[in-house]
Amino acid sequence: MKQFLSMLILIFIFSCVQTVIYEPISSIKVDISILASDSLMGREVGTEGEKMAADYIVSRMEAIGLEGKGTDGFLQDYFVKTSDNPHEKAEVGADGDTVGITGYNVLGYLDNPSDQIVVIGAHFDHLGMGGLYSTARVDEIHNGADDNASGTAAILHLAQVIKKLNLQTDFLFFAISGEEQGLWGSNYFTKNPTIDLSKVTYMINMDMVGRLDEERGLAVYGTGTARNWEGLLDEINTDSLKMIRKPSGRGPSDHTSFYLKDIPVLHFFTGQHEDYHKPSDDIEKINLEGIKTVADMIERIVVALDESEKLEFKKTKDEESNTPRFTVTLGVMPDYLFEGEGMLIADVSADKPAMKAGILRGDIVVQMGDSTVADMMGYMRALSSFSAGDQTTVVVERDGEKVEVMVEF
Ligand SMILES: [Zn+2]
Structure with a gap:
C-alpha cells in the first residue's frame, strides 16, 4: 500500500508535467x-x-x-x-x-x-x-x-x-x-x-x-x-x-x-x-x-471516418458454428498469426499430452494420425477424431526437419 501511495505521488508529478508537454x-x-x-x-x-x-x-x-x-x-x-x-x-x-x-x-x-x-x-x-x-x-x-x-x-x-x-x-x-x-x-x-x-x-x-x-x-x-x-x-x-x-x-x-x-x-x-x-x-x-x-x-x-455516414453493420459467417467439437486436448497454444503450412505451437502446457510426447514450443504440427494438418481448422478437425486414451503419431516440423512423436490423449 505504501508503495502504491508513493507511486500515486509520482503520477501526480507526472501528470503535471504531461499537461505541459505530452x-x-x-x-x-x-x-x-x-x-x-x-x-x-x-x-x-x-x-x-x-x-x-x-x-x-x-x-x-x-x-x-x-x-x-x-x-x-x-x-x-x-x-x-x-x-x-x-x-x-x-x-x-x-x-x-x-x-x-x-x-x-x-x-x-x-x-x-x-x-x-x-x-x-x-x-x-x-x-x-x-x-x-x-x-x-x-x-x-x-x-x-x-x-x-x-x-x-x-x-x-x-x-x-x-x-x-x-x-x-x-x-x-x-x-x-x-x-x-x-x-x-x-x-x-x-x-x-x-x-x-x-x-x-x-x-x-x-x-x-x-x-x-x-x-x-x-x-x-x-x-x-x-x-x-x-x-x-x-x-x-x-x-x-x-x-x-x-x-x-x-x-x-x-x-x-x-x-x-x-x-x-x-x-x-x-x-x-x-x-x-x-x-x-x-x-x-x-x-x-x-x-x-x-x-x-x-x-x-x-x-x-469522422465526417462519414454511420457505418452499415454486416453480419459475418459464424466461424465458431462450423468449428469441430473435441473431447481431448494436446495441451498446446497455437500461434494464430502463423500463415505457413501446418499449426505453429506458441507454447506447450505443463503435464499435458504434447509435453509428455516431447513436442516443443516452435514445432509446427503437419500431421496427426491419418490427417494432414494444413492450418488451424485442419488441426481442430484432426483433434476432433480422437477420444481420451487414444494413441496416435504426430508429425511436427522442427528446424526444417520432420520429427514423429507418439501422443497419448
Ligand atoms: Zn485479454
Missing part, C-alpha cells in the same frame, strides 16, 4: 507500470486490486478532461451471481442479495458536435493470483502487462490525442471490467448501456497490443462487420504493416458483446506468446513503440 511513449509506459504493478495484485474482477485499477483509470480520464459516463461518475458497477458448481453459468447483472462478485466498468466520454458515437474499448482486469485461467498454474501475481494493461494504456493515449483533434464524432472510452471471466463487463454494459447504442457507428477493441513484432504482423479481426473496413484498412496502413485479417465479428474478447448488438467492430491484437496468462507477462517485455503504432492506426481510422 510524451506518448512515457505516458504509455507509466500507465502500464502502474496497472501491471504488484500492488494491484493482478487486477482480478471483484478484488481490491481491480477497484484500485478502476480508480486509477478514473483519475487519468479526469485529468485528460473526459466526462464520466458511468452510473456513478465514471464507474458503472455490476453484480455477477456466481456458484461453486463450475457447470452453472455465472449470471451477469443479477441483483446484489446473493453470493457473487461486484465489478466496475470505467466509462469516459468526449462530447463533440455530432451525435454519432465511436466506442474505443479495452479490458483492464486480469487473472489476479492465477486461478483457473492461468496457463502456468501457479499461485503468484499475474500482472498482465500485455493482457491487457497494454490496451488500457492505449485507450488513455488515444483519449489524450483525440481530445485535441476536435473531431465531429462523440467518443466513449471504455475500460472494461471482468473480461477474463467471460466478457462480464462488456456483456453487462451492452445490456445496460449508459449511452444510446443505436448512435454507435462502430466499436474498436484492443486486447493484447503490447507485443508488436513487425515480422509476425498485427491481427485485425471483425473486418467483415462493415463494408468499409477492408478498403479503409488498406488506406490507413501507411507504414505497410503486415496485417492478418479475419472477417468474423465474434472472438474471445469484448468486441463480441458489441457485434452481438449489430454494431460494426474491429479488434486489434499483436499475437499470442509464451507468457500468455503467466506471471511472466510483465512490463519489460512490452514493445511500447508498437502500442503507439497500433494506436496511430486507430487514430487514422477515426479521423478518416
Whole structure:
C-alpha cells in the first residue's frame, strides 16, 4: 500500500508535467507500470486490486478532461451471481442479495458536435493470483502487462490525442471490467448501456497490443462487420504493416458483446506468446513503440471516418458454428498469426499430452494420425477424431526437419 501511495505521488508529478508537454511513449509506459504493478495484485474482477485499477483509470480520464459516463461518475458497477458448481453459468447483472462478485466498468466520454458515437474499448482486469485461467498454474501475481494493461494504456493515449483533434464524432472510452471471466463487463454494459447504442457507428477493441513484432504482423479481426473496413484498412496502413485479417465479428474478447448488438467492430491484437496468462507477462517485455503504432492506426481510422455516414453493420459467417467439437486436448497454444503450412505451437502446457510426447514450443504440427494438418481448422478437425486414451503419431516440423512423436490423449 505504501508503495502504491508513493507511486500515486509520482503520477501526480507526472501528470503535471504531461499537461505541459505530452510524451506518448512515457505516458504509455507509466500507465502500464502502474496497472501491471504488484500492488494491484493482478487486477482480478471483484478484488481490491481491480477497484484500485478502476480508480486509477478514473483519475487519468479526469485529468485528460473526459466526462464520466458511468452510473456513478465514471464507474458503472455490476453484480455477477456466481456458484461453486463450475457447470452453472455465472449470471451477469443479477441483483446484489446473493453470493457473487461486484465489478466496475470505467466509462469516459468526449462530447463533440455530432451525435454519432465511436466506442474505443479495452479490458483492464486480469487473472489476479492465477486461478483457473492461468496457463502456468501457479499461485503468484499475474500482472498482465500485455493482457491487457497494454490496451488500457492505449485507450488513455488515444483519449489524450483525440481530445485535441476536435473531431465531429462523440467518443466513449471504455475500460472494461471482468473480461477474463467471460466478457462480464462488456456483456453487462451492452445490456445496460449508459449511452444510446443505436448512435454507435462502430466499436474498436484492443486486447493484447503490447507485443508488436513487425515480422509476425498485427491481427485485425471483425473486418467483415462493415463494408468499409477492408478498403479503409488498406488506406490507413501507411507504414505497410503486415496485417492478418479475419472477417468474423465474434472472438474471445469484448468486441463480441458489441457485434452481438449489430454494431460494426474491429479488434486489434499483436499475437499470442509464451507468457500468455503467466506471471511472466510483465512490463519489460512490452514493445511500447508498437502500442503507439497500433494506436496511430486507430487514430487514422477515426479521423478518416469522422465526417462519414454511420457505418452499415454486416453480419459475418459464424466461424465458431462450423468449428469441430473435441473431447481431448494436446495441451498446446497455437500461434494464430502463423500463415505457413501446418499449426505453429506458441507454447506447450505443463503435464499435458504434447509435453509428455516431447513436442516443443516452435514445432509446427503437419500431421496427426491419418490427417494432414494444413492450418488451424485442419488441426481442430484432426483433434476432433480422437477420444481420451487414444494413441496416435504426430508429425511436427522442427528446424526444417520432420520429427514423429507418439501422443497419448
Ligand atoms: Zn485479454
